[in-house]
Amino acid sequence: EVFTSTQDLQQVFLVERNLVDALAKYLIKAETRLGRIRRYLQEYEAVRTDMGWTSSPEDMAMSGNKAFIESDQHPDSTSNAYNNATLDSNSDFNPTESDSSSNNIDVVGASSETSSPDSFDEALLEKLAGNPLHTFHLMKRLTVYWKHIDAQVLQEEWNGVLRALFGDLGPQQPQYLLPADEDLQGAAQALVRLHHVYGLNMSSMVRGDIWGVQSSAELSAQDCLYMGKHSFNLGHYAQSVEWFSEAFNLAGFEHNQTISQDQVSEFLNTALKAHEEAQTQFQQQIQQEQEQRGYPDILTIENVAGSTENNENQWHTTLPHPSAITDLKDDLPNGFKYNSPNDDETNFFDLCRGNTLLTPEALSTLHCRYEHRGSKFLLLMPAKVEYHHPSPAGLVTFHDVLSDAETIAIKKLAHPVMVRAMVQGVEGKGNTVSSTRTSKVAWLDESLDPLMDRISRRIEQLTGLSMDQTREHSEMLQVANYGIGGHYNPHHDYLLVDKTPEELANINPREVLMGDRVATFMFYLSDVTRGGATAFPRMGVAVWPKRGSAAFWFNLRRSGAANDHTLHGACPVVHGSKWVSNKWIRERGQFNTRPCSLNPRE
Ligand SMILES: O=C(O)CCC(=O)C(=O)O
Ligand SMILES: [Fe+2]
Incomplete structure (x- = not known):
């Protein structure tokens, strides 16, 4: 005790x-x-x-x-x-x-x-x-x-x-x-x-x-x-x-x-x-460029001060190049309301925000039509086609090409095989994960489900192009899902035509044999609550996701030359979930379906 x-x-x-x-x-x-x-x-x-x-x-x-x-x-x-x-x-x-x-x-x-x-x-x-x-x-x-x-x-x-x-x-x-x-x-x-x-x-x-x-x-x-x-x-x-x-x-x-x-x-x-330092540097750079290019006096720093953010972005293109503007005017007679068609970054952001870049005259030429597009299948149920751009080689949307059930079925097939999306590596070397493209993708083979073949046939009817996958006229169907803020910086879909011979040497010869991606057919598999448009800064046009519709455009001209006005990107998703599905159509298989031209501008 x-x-x-x-x-x-x-x-x-x-x-x-x-x-x-x-x-x-x-x-x-x-x-x-x-x-x-x-x-x-x-x-x-x-x-x-x-x-x-x-x-x-x-x-x-x-x-x-x-x-x-x-x-x-x-x-x-x-x-x-x-x-x-x-x-x-x-x-x-x-x-x-x-x-x-x-x-x-x-x-x-x-x-x-x-x-x-x-x-x-x-x-x-x-x-x-x-x-x-x-x-x-x-x-x-x-x-x-x-x-x-x-x-x-x-x-x-x-x-x-x-x-x-x-x-x-x-x-x-x-x-x-x-x-x-x-x-x-x-x-x-x-x-x-x-x-x-x-x-x-x-x-x-x-x-x-x-x-x-x-x-x-x-x-x-x-x-x-x-x-x-x-x-x-x-x-x-x-x-x-x-x-x-x-x-x-x-x-x-x-x-x-x-x-x-x-x-x-x-x-x-x-x-x-x-x-402050970045701003000073940028203004000096503008001054230098103006002197070198002999811009008229009227284009002062103040005129471009609104775009000071440009030097702070990863992918911006620099100031409009005068000769390029003339080139573009040849092609796009119905011009832009404001901005230069060559100011890719400003145009992209404007389009993402829902602004219209085309002049009222250009807009007045746009229209929607029922078309059978030369297909006997579409005679009874014509396609609903929306024309987004006045130029004939422009961009269209086909509405209601997939049923809700089909969009769900595609997502379901893709779900187990989704992986982080890649972009083409530097100088065409391999593929790499990048912050310029944030989404997950899956590649679906034709053999996976009879639906794949039905989709290919439908694209053939709408575009007149051959999808024959066994002869590599088109790629497998790619399904992509964007997460929050998910985006894809402006890019071209073509893989070969803009490459130097050295870069081409790094690319898989099979890809080269298939020819370039002559056209893109892109389905929207979901509606998106806010954001997520596909914006084409050089055409001044944005396509807004609508479940069941599909955007279509030619990446190459009939001459085989690149159509660099097809520059496009996915605006970041603000609210909701964005699903798209790409069918890329290759050039080699289309010599019967799309006559070529010797005129480099066609
Ligand atoms: O998701 C989009 O709106 C565009 C996607 C795209 O351009 C691509 O996958 O190449
Ligand atoms: Fe693309």
Whole structure:
């Protein structure tokens, strides 16, 4: 016993002091951990609200144990996971750098089967996945937040919960689609791109409103800082200034402060400086080019000041070349309302935003017609053809060429074999993944399903061209699905005609034998809520996705020369899911179906 001597009692007091010290330390650690869990649940609120799910995640995950959820403790913002993992550790504007000590788990998540509540609603889920803000937050939660929870919180009993959800192997099994760091970066880049291309209003955006579609997902000061870094790294200095300014403002009045204004100001100043320098450099470059080209005095820097952003983009073409403008005028007699037809970037962005570039006279020549296009099959049910451009070699849309059931069937066939889309490598060498094209694609062989053959026959009837795949007159059907902010920078579909002999030597000889992609027939397999047009900056025309319709154009002239006015790109998807399907028609098999011409301009 100890109560009989004060000496022993003193010892007991000491023991208790140590015990209390240990408990206090444990409590701080436990609260930090619980703070992380609480933060996760709080961030999830926006999903719950927009999905109309009534049972709270805390009910679902921890039934009966609500005590700490209801306490008014706030997560410690100085030690939150997002902060540590992605922002504070990189003062060099490189948001890709992450806390390497916690890199043991790259991908974590849950399958829709296991984590969805009973009131699972397919349409709502599609809306959720088609929302860029929700997508960004999903990636943030399952990469940064989850990584920290997993590393520090998960103990034996929690492992039991995971085993019940995911089986013995845990959530790292390959069949679960789990985001990695690159997904978070991709989602951030998508938001940055949407803001850049569509000139979206920043303050609406951080409040969850993107192009008029409101959601409960908002952006914090810390999120804006993260976006600013991405913009900066992409060389979009003007945009990064906007993001950092928004981060600074938000940091001033956030209820649950995610970051302090001091933490933002350094970035803001650096971006401002970089932006000013880029502007000065650009103006000097314009001056130089003007002198070299002998532009008339009337074209001053002020006249082109509106396009200062040009030097901050990856694919822009430089100032219009006077001789090129004359060339284009020959071809496109009904000109543009404004802009130069050679200012690809400005035109592309304008078209993506829904502006019309053609003059009223040019527009008045456009029309829709029922046509049988020389096909006996189409005599009874003529094709609905929309002409998008006044020039005869222009672009058309065929409406209602696929039924809803067919669009669903194609997507279903493609689903199991979708992979990240590639672009042709430099100098024609191989294929490579690139940020200029963000989508997943599948190639469907004719033998896969009788539907493939039916589709080919339909294209033959509509275009008069041969699709005979066994003789390589056309390629397999390509199906593409764009994710959030998914896009494809302006490009030409031809593969050979613009290549030098050295570049051609790097291309598979079989491709060369098939001849170039003489024409493109592109189905839209879905409607898109906002964005996602196919824009042709040199024609001044955009085609808007409509489920079941298809765009068609010739990439080559009858002479075999490239028609570079067919430059086109996929505008970023703002809301919704975009599916397209390409059938590329090869040149060699068409000598019977498309007479050639010796006139290089035909
Ligand atoms: O998705 C689009 O709108 C365009 C796709 C495209 O140009 C292509 O896949 O080559
Ligand atoms: Fe294309």
